[in-house]
Every structure is written in C-alpha cells, then in structure tokens.
Amino acid sequence: MRDCREIHWLVVVLALAFGLPAGAKAGVDEALSSHVLPGFGTFARSSAALAAKAGEDCRAGALKPAYHAAYDAWMGVSHLHLGPLEQGGRALAIAFWPDTRGMVGRTVARLVADEDPVVDTGEGFASVSVAGRGLLALERLIYEPEFAGYGAGDYECRLVGAIAVDLARMGREMADEWPDFAALLRRAGAPGNDVFLKPGEASQALYTALMSGLEFNRDQRLGRVMGSFDRPRPNRAEARRSGRSLRNVVLSLKALRDLARGLADGPIEGSEAAFAQALETAGALDDPVLAGVATPQGRLKVEVLAQEIRRIEDAVAQEIGAALGVSAGFNSQDGD
C-alpha cells in the first residue's frame, strides 16, 4: 500500500507552488494554532518523557507518573481523527479501547508467556497487534497484579520499554507530520489541494472531530459502562485499572471545549454553559472508575452526565455547526 503521507507531501508542495488562497476559515486557523498543534506537541513531549523514564527505570512504580502524563496528553488529541492520527492504525495503536473482546489482556499475556523477542527492535514491535501496544497494554503491565511486580531484568521490563518507545515514535511522527497537514487544512479549496477540495471541508473536518469526540464520551466512555438499567457494566470502564475512567472524560471534555472555542467565529454562550455544566457534574461525581453504575443511584448520576454531554452536542450544533454552515455527515448519519 502506498503511504498516504507521500501524497500529503506532494500536495503541500503543489499548494505552496500555487500560493496561499483566500477562503480558509479563521476558525480553522485558530483551532489549529491554539488547540491541535500544541496538543500534538504536548503528546510528543510526554510520550518521549515516558520512553526516557522507561529507559532509566522500567519498574511499574517508577513509570506510573509518566504513564499518567502521557495519557493526559493523549486526552488532549485523541478526538482529532484526521490526517496523521488516521495513518497506519495509530489511533488504536496508542489506545486500544473499547476492547470489546478482551484482546489487550490476551495479547499482553501471550507476549509475556512467550517472552516474544519481537520487543527487541522498534520495527519488530511496530508489527505487533495494536491490542498489544499503546497505553492500555502499558496499563496492564504496570497496574495488573499479575504483571506489575516485575523486576528490571524481567521480560516485562523489555516489553514496557518497547511500548514506551513505540508511543514516543508515534508521538514524534505525528508532531512532525501535523504542520504539513495543517497547511492542507488552511489551504482548503486551493488549486492542487487534493485532500480538502473546498474551503468548507476544513471546518467540516474539525467540526466532525468535535462532534464525534463528544459522542464518544457520551456513547462509549459513559454509555458502555452504564450498559442497561438491569445490567450495568462497571468492568467496561476505560483505563479503570489505573483509575482514569472519569479523569479521561473530564480531560477530553476540556480538550473538546478548546477545540470548540477555536473553531467558533463568535461567542458560543450556549456551548460554554453546557460544557461548564457537564464539567461541574463530572467534578462532583467522586467516582473515578465509574463503579457507581452498579447501583441505581450511581447509575443515575452517570446518566445525568451523559445527558449533559448530549446537551453540549446540541448547543455546538446550533452555535458552531450552523455558523460554519456544516452539519454531521449526510451519509454517515443515515446508513442504509
């Protein structure tokens, strides 16, 4: 398969050759410079710090702060499913969640049981199933009692190091690639831009990332845990082993609020109020792994938060979507 990054490069060169066109929305520029590019910079730095730490001391206790910092940074960009994050399966290789069939646990257990030497080279490890890479695989190794007691000379240590180096590589590559992809977004509709054919396609792409991110928090991060009233599913919570389930929702909502602020051309009072309400509710939840869903009262609280995220989606659609002249995908929302 041809690497799409080559195509992006070609397009950038063409776009530069044809000069800077008018028509890119101010909101796109602002979202890129205030949210997207800094976010990928932060993820590159914190994943590099994680790899450096693993090189110094790979043991579980020593790595936990750097793991959390990298996961925090991931929450700043995990919704930006366009361009570099879409290449080569990176999104899942960084965070394999939801894991509907328990593949992370199985893949990690198999690597450890076999002491698979695939961890010893970067290229080798990049070929491992995405379920055995990334933050969720790392979480297993440093939090699950079955693994977390490993010593510096054990196989788990090499695996942890390989995961951290792999994350740092992807973080660096995305930070390197994003400026070129941002140029394509800024020059949407310019002659030679084969990726964004009209000026409106750039705002559409970022708006889609914003709405999909909100929906993911509501429908997946909260929805999967709520399950049904008769059958709540607390064990499905994202990153529950490291106690991050609610924290991920909060950080993701804050990142999405940044994106909304950047993308908006004017004041977005309704969206601001809806974000503030949801963040207040989340802050008061005091239920880090959403275990409360096991009781009717606890489940109700999580359901309230999910409804408040739905209200953010409505407000964003009314204030930002309408102003940009964009809406959710015509075909993607209407399957048949």
Added chain:
Amino acid sequence: MDRRSFLSSMLFSAAMPRLGWADAGSPAYLAAAREADGAYALYGLSENGADIFRIPLPERGHAATAHPSAPEAVGFARRPGRFALVIDCVAGRETHRLHSPEGRHFYGHGAFVEDGAVLVTPENDIETGQGWLGLWARDAGYARIGEIPSGGVGPHDILRLDGDMLVVANGGIRTHPDRGREKLNLETMRPNLSYLTLRGGIEEQVELDPDLHLASIRHLAEADGVVGFAMQWQGDLPESAPLLGLHRRGEAPVLCAAGMAEQMAMKGYAGSVAMSGGQVAITSPRGGRVHVFGMDGQFSASLKRADVCGVAPAASGGLLVTDGMGGVLRIKGDGMRPAQSYDRAWDNHLIRVG
C-alpha cells in the same frame, strides 16, 4: 410475413425505446443529491463526474436504477419508501409513479430484466417480514404484473446478471415502518445472497457461517462472473469483522478484510460496493474511507475521504466515488484524485448507466 409475426414485430418495435441515453446527453452515471438550499435532485454525470442533467426530486432519494437502453431512470425513496418515480431523463420529468402494494414497502433499489421490459423491486411484506420481489411491466405503463419470493428477509440491493439471472442481497433484518428503522430480529437474523430467475425461482443461496449472522448483506456489484457483496455489522463489532465478500456461482464465498486497525476504522459499515479493472472497492461514510481489494480478495489500499459513500466503475478501468460534501473522486490503482467538487451532498449510491 404472416399476420401473427407482423403483429408481433409491430408490438416489438412499438415496445422499443424511441430515444436512447444519447438523447439525454449520454450520462455515464446517475446520483441523487441534496442541494445547498435543501432541495433534492437526480443528476446525470459524465464519465468525469461533470453535470449533464439535473431533475428535481420531491424528497430524498436512495438509489436510482437506469433502464438499459431508454433514457429512463427509476428513483427510489429511502427505506421504508412506498413509492418510486420513473423519470424521463430527456424531458426531465416524472412519467410514472410506482406505489408499493398495500402492506409492502420498497428498499430503495431495483433492477431491469427482459431487455428492460420488466422492473424488479425488492419489497418487505410488513406483517410477515418476508422479502418479495415486485414485478412491473414497463410497456404497460409500469403496471404491477406479479411478484416472487426474494429468498429471505429484508431484500435490499438487487442486480441483473447475464441471462437475466438476478442476485438479491437479503439483508436479514426485519423492520416495521411503524417502528422506523428499528431492527426487530437481531438475535435470529440470517442474511443470504440469493440467485434466482423470474421463471425458475431460486437457483442458489449463499449463507455465511453462523458466527457471521450479524453481517447484514446489503449491496452488490458484479464483474467477470464474480459477485461482490458489501455488509453492515449489527451490534458490538468483532475486531476483524469482514465487510466484503466475493462469490462465484457454485463456490464458497471469499471474505475480505484489511488489517485489524484499518478494518475497525470502517466502523463495521460498508455503504456501497463496486468492481472494475481487477479491483473491488467498498466505502464507509462512517469510517471516512474507501477500502480497495484485488479480485483475489487481497487488501490493497485505504483511501481517506470523509462521508464517502457512492462508488461505481469508470469506463477507463478505475472507479469513481462520491461523498456527502459534494466531491467526486477518481480511484486509479491505489491512489485517489479529485475530479469535481460541488456545493451539494451526494446521496448513498452512484449508479453506472449502461
């Protein structure tokens, strides 16, 4: 010439279309769209995706069926639609309106057989949930002339193969219009691919393994005797759920998938399928990508494009795709290049004329 053969030759010539697609500007494709002001229209497009004609539609369309020789298109309302429009693409107007019989609805697709004399429409028998194929005589003003079982539940796309063999994608999902598109039988759904003729009925049926029963077979393409079928998964997604199958009569189907991460990025949903020049492509508007495979089922490329859904073969051997942002793009080999960009949202399907 005796009287009888004279009469039949008169009838035959009267039944022949007087006008051809050339009179409508020789469109290579048909596609429905929502326009910038919210109106709906059916477009005829050139080989390169340029506008050839525009005919207003009263509401959102799903797919169109092109008559094999006459410049006539049948535009279907979205599921669970109860009517279809026959459109004269030269005059740019509706000439007939088909209403599904009482207790039935259409699925948005259809196919012509008998040299274009008979239109076949997949239908749902709302009370029993059984799939039917409605038969309509073009030469009698699209009068309803009969029906035959589709061979399953939820018949969706239908395709005419050589020799007036029909292949039907029985999606397996039972719905009732009173409950919108709610799926009523996910536990027990059993999709199939059915080959049949109007006279002989069902000749072959293909079902996938029981553990793939949640893969609703929806859309079809054919080239060189191989039928490509695109699927839509229901419920939680197994990591490597295939969305494309290739089937040759009498053989077991070949299921096609990309690597796990790419496959999951399709979101369990293929919206359209097309085959051309040794390639087969499926689109995922939800995943924002086209997956291209060889005719041997080997994955060859993932081409990113938001809200992409329509796909059809190009005369030059590649494929043309359309998306909800108004783009028309050409796939050649493992690459994709823009051909046109319009201020309109292309609907689900791009239909090859002729």
